[in-house]
Amino acid sequence: MAAATATKAKLPLDLNEESTGAPLGKDPKNPGRDSKVSRMGAASIPRLITEFAIPAILGMVVNGAYNVVDSIFLGQAMGEIGLSAATVANPIMIVFMAISMLIGNGGNALAALRLGEGRRVDAEISLGNTVLLSVVVSAIVGIAALNPAILDSLLTLSSATDDVRPYARAFLQIICFGFIFQCIGMGVNNFIRTAGAPNRALVTMLIGLVVSTALNYLFVLRLGWGVEGSALATIIGQAASCAAVLWYFVFTRNVPLKLHFRYMAPHLRVIGTILSLGFASFAVQAGMAVVNFVINHLLVQYGALSPIGADDALASIGVVQRVAMFTVLPLVGVAVAIQPLLGFNYGAKLIDRVRKTLWYGIAGATVLGALMWLVVHLFPEFIVGAFGITHDGLVDFTVFALKVQLLMLPFVGFQIVGSNYFQATGQPAKSIVLSLTRQILFLVPLLFALPEVLPHVLPQFTGLDALYFATPMADFLSIFVTVIFIIVEMRRLRKLERGEITAKF
Template sequence: MKNNEHIDAPQDGAGAAEQSGSSGEPSRGRKDNTHQLGTLGVGKLLLRFSVPAIVGMMVQSLYNVVDRIFIGNGVGALGLAGATVSFPFMLIFMAFGMLIGLGGNALLSISLGEGKRDYAGKVLNNSFVLIVIISAALTVLGLAFLEPLLRFAGASETILPYAGDYMRVILYGVVFNGIGFGMNNFIRGEGNPKMAMATMLIGAVLNIILDPLFIFVFNMGIGGAAWATVISQTIAGLWVLRYFLSKDSLLGLKLSAMRLDRQVILRILALGSAPFAMQIAASALNTILNNQLQQYGGDLAISAMGIIYSVAMLILMPIFGLNQGAQPIIGYNFGARKNKRVVRTAELAIFVATAITTLGWIVTRVFPEQIIQAFSQGNPELVQIGSSAMGLFFVMFPLIGFQIVAGNFFQAIGKPKHAMLLSLSRQVLFLIPLLFILPGFFGLKGVFGASPTADFLSSVVTALFFFLELRRLKRDTSGHPDVAVAAAMPE
């Protein structure tokens, strides 16, 4: 493979002519808005594409927080621990959604930037088929090996019944979750961020409504929380299907384009490999973390970490939304060889992300006990453990925004090797070893203190790669040769 990690896509269309609708097939009826990615002001574009994603992600994150509050207060600390032990498997489902959704959307965005509309349509349809196949396989495997998997993830005998009741139901909705979560990226990639936001809002709002109904009114316990999630995911998935089967979609789902193409699949997997690896690493990390928490702090320590993660995700979700908004802008302009716009988008996204994480750090430093109390059902021991752990966990939080955006930047410009290295640096290179080393010296405090230590080290590594790449792009003002739509074909 070339040193710059770039190879060209097959020339299956007529360049820019395809983008304007002259690709040999009739228009689906919706105006092609992708050209705005290369012409409108970067700040205005980032606002237009990111705000809907941020709103949707915030509502989803708020659902996660409310979900944990309902479980903590309606089921108790053991129910909260059961949901926390199930989290590694939720991350695996997200990992495959990101592998296909983000990888395929990155390829789609770059292809549209190069004017290859037919190729982009093939990417969309191949991605849909992959998501359905993978999600169905995860459901079957998960149901077949549920109990041993939960034990491996750190479930004690007291937590296991709660985790089993929760995950058994969640597995029924994996296919629709995959469609709603994975394919929603392509709605944004087609230049329709408001519709993508609507998908997230529908699922999250419905979930927030159903949670208290099933837990408190119908007395369904932790299983009720799981059913609320599955029903909302199914509705969101059907909403996404409706979009791609209608004339609202620029490309649309078509049986003729669903035949799997080996080259397209390899390119999707290559570009999606970084976020996929990051989520798989996160799943492995959470499994290790749960076991270390069980060893050094017991069930309540796991419950406390579940609360802290919910709060952390509430803060980080706007950054994930910012990334979703920035990705098609960066990818399109990189494909169109407009480096100044690529650099400007990345710099602006990092500034906003850092402001968000700094604000989150301030809130968690000022109100740690009040935050934990909202989840704890008045359990004083859980409040004490959780508030102390929160102080440690968020020490380096202002750095995380930069680290997340910079890692996504390399994925958006078609450099999956760089993106994967930076994505894995925090979790695999630093955090997992620290989870084994620090508790031996500091006990439970070492478990909670491993995260900020890894945040600092990974941010240093990310800064080195990112600023070197930015300097190269600024210097190469004429554009770059061999623009990639496929960053990693086998050698």
């Protein structure tokens, strides 16, 4: 018995037991927690959401702006061919974002839950293993980019035409080599919010965007380096953001979480939990990538049958996809902002605060969605023109497609926040199901079916027109399913509050 006890004492950490780590001594009610973290369970919920949401929303917009900035500069410098190259590369870049969110959001969700339980060391092990996973996955991506056959296969999957392929290949290879900067700069950035410093999290992302924008202007418009210059500007900007994130966790003093080399040793149970909690975020982005692959294929197919042509169809709907993604990012920002609040309070068994945080988050996302919808409908020509689309017929087509695709935007926030709620509270399976409804289960079948059906029902629309009608229909169906899940969850929370059931995460 004594030998067994001694063996257990030598283990670096038993993840099934309470472990607060070294006392921070900043919260008099709980010396194992930092006051910045503990306030998530005591301060005003609307005030906390506002404090966390503003930098989180701006941060998501900043992160999404990388793709938009690339497209704007390439469109202005190279016209439709530059936009088409960015459109072809976009699904693969979304896959990279999905991987970053798989690792970063999963690790951050686990860290928030552990901090809510007062287990600081476990939270720091989550941070360390998140960085480790980022390094390993980035190395794999970089090695894969050295193989031309892999890149060409991805471009073929993304329906690159012969004219667009060389530009897309050059752009994508550079992005692959710099993936480590995106993976850490974006994924690990979320931990800064959980550490109670949302404004610092925003600053680390702003640094990258400012650098990327300035270098895009220099490399693309002034030096004429084209797609290579745009890709290089992007990864240099991401590297600046990555450096700022690592500096916070390594060199900043008196922070609730620190990055320690010893906690980067792989813990298989922690890695498994990180991946399971992050899979919902991955599913959202991966689903978006699948949708983009499908759309690119169908754009080439139906665009070739229309007066617009395949390359212009790629350029036009590529703009619509980027604007659509950009308008959804503030809603994702709300979901990301309330994630540490949900996780902390759920881990601390403060169920009433969990419920209030969810509803305040849904309300905020709905208001933002309505505002973004209004902006798109008031200034569609200006938005389209900013990407370098000037041909009258193509402008009209792009504007109409933009309005139709974003028809359900005011209500999409409910679906995004509702899906993220289950991830934040340690229920990844439910979150994955809800994530897949919007991106895969409903949208992909509609993309294939509507071009065959809609022209027969409404002859004024072509197969190409039908592609952008699929998104609002899929949004409606996924929102309906989310409503059902949330109703059932509210009943479960009442039982949890009364002690009739126990939470497991």
